[in-house]
Amino acid sequence: TQLLEQSPQFLSIQEGENLTVYCNSSSVFSSLQWYRQEPGEGPVLLVTVVTGGEVKKLKRLTFQFGDARKDSSLHITAAQPGDTGLYLCAGVHSTGNQFYFGTGTSLTVIP
Amino acid sequence: GAVVSQHPSRVICKSGTSVKIECRSLDFQATTMFWYRQFPKKSLMLMATSNEGSKATYEQGVEKDKFLINHASLTLSTLTVTSAHPEDSSFYICSAMSDRGKPNEKLFFGSGTQLSVL
Numbered sequence: 001t002q003l004l005e006q007s008p009q010f011l012s013i014q015e016g017e018n019l020t021v022y023c024n025s026s027s028v029f030s031s032l033q034w035y036r037q038e039p040g041e042g043p044v045l046l047v048t049v050v051t052g053g054e055v056k057k058l059k060r061l062t063f064q065f066g067d068a069r070k071d072s073s074l075h076i077t078a079a080q081p082g083d084t085g086l087y088l089c090a091g092v093h094s095t096g097n098q099f100y101f102g103t104g105t106s107l108t109v110i111p
Numbered sequence: 112g113a114v115v116s117q118h119p120s121r122v123i124c125k126s127g128t129s130v131k132i133e134c135r136s137l138d139f140q141a142t143t144m145f146w147y148r149q150f151p152k153k154s155l156m157l158m159a160t161s162n163e164g165s166k167a168t169y170e171q172g173v174e175k176d177k178f179l180i181n182h183a184s185l186t187l188s189t190l191t192v193t194s195a196h197p198e199d200s201s202f203y204i205c206s207a208m209s210d211r212g213k214p215n216e217k218l219f220f221g222s223g224t225q226l227s228v229l
Contacts, residue, residue, distance in 0.1 A: 006154075033218070042117075042204050042220030043155070088154055092216070098168075099145050099208070099218060104154035 003027050004089055004102035012108040013079055021074045021105045023089035032072045032091040034063055035101075043088055046074075069094075079109045114138060115207045117221025124195055125229055132190045132224045134205030140185035141207035145218075146178075149202045161188045195228045202226075 004025045013019055023032065031050040035043035047056050049065035049072060056063045062075040072089055089102040114137040124130050134144060142163050147155035159167040159180050167180035177199075179191040188207075192199055205221045 031216070039151075040202070040223065040225065042115075042206075042222050044220075045217070048217070086152065086154075090155075090218075098157060098160050098170075099206070100157055101147070101155040104152075106152050 003093065003100050004029075004091065006087075006089060006102040006105050008105060009103065010106050010108075012110065015080060015109055015111050016078050019076050019079060019107070021076075021087055021107075023072045023074075023102050025070050028069050028094045029091035030069070030094045032065055032069075032089055034072070034074055035088040035090060037086040037088060043090075076107075079107075081109045081111050083107060084109050115141075115205065115219045115221045117205050117224060119224060120222060121225045121227075123227045123229065126196055127194055130192045130195055130226060132192075132203055132205070132226075134188045134190070134207065134221050136186045136207040136209075136219070139207075139209045141188075141209065142185060142211055143208045144182060144188040145206045145208075146180060146188075146190050147204045147206070149204060149223075151202075155204060158190075192226065195226070197228045200226055200228045 007022045033048045034046040037043040047063045052067045052069045054065045060077045064073045087105045092099050116135045144161045146158045149155045157170050158173045159169045161167045161180050161182040163182050163185050169175045182188040202223050202225050204223045206218050208218050210216045
């Protein structure tokens with residue numbers, strides 16, 4: 001079961017452009033995390049957001065957690081080819097023990 | 112930082128055989144481990160949640176008799192794919208949770224196992 005829906009599913013942009021990836025759910029999550037994954041490897045944690053409305057920045061990446069803790073967004077400024085990868089949001093459901101991943105966004109940045 | 116070791120990284124087996132995948136937390140105790148399955152360019156699908164010393168909780172649609180999970184210690188969980196068939200071919204990833212229930216709760220991932228069933 002995947003409770004977290006990401007959009008867009010696929011994204012191909014030119015180097016230097018900005019982009020936003022969305023992670024939405026009808027359920028409340030105690031925290032949400034964002035990962036980036038390369039083919040054949042495990043996901044690598046980028047950030048964890050725990051407070052509704054929280055905004056975190058990691059260089060050119062800006063993460064936001066929705067006020068109701070049901071959604072999150074990832075904004076990348078001036079994308080670079082090195083940003084190419086599969087981006088995944090994930091979180092622990094507030095009423096359970098399971099750790100779910102979003103449906104994923106495959107990003108390709110063209111030089 | 113915390114490290115999770117998963118092996119083998121790649122396994123090729125004949126149809127009908129069983130394959131065991133190990134997931135170890137190297138420098139922390141993980142009371143909870145998760146097993147995921149992933150298809151190319153797709154997200155991770157949670158298969159089961161494994162708690163040390165108790166039976167795993169399987170997600171709907173996952174056959175517990177086919178995907179046997181054992182979490183006998185705080186640092187080791189295993190996934191055994193029994194009587195593997197070509198449709199079981201996939202990338203399997205484990206993860207281990209540290210500081211469960213605390214504000215700094217984190218999830219660390221193994222590097223994955225690519226299973227190919229001929």
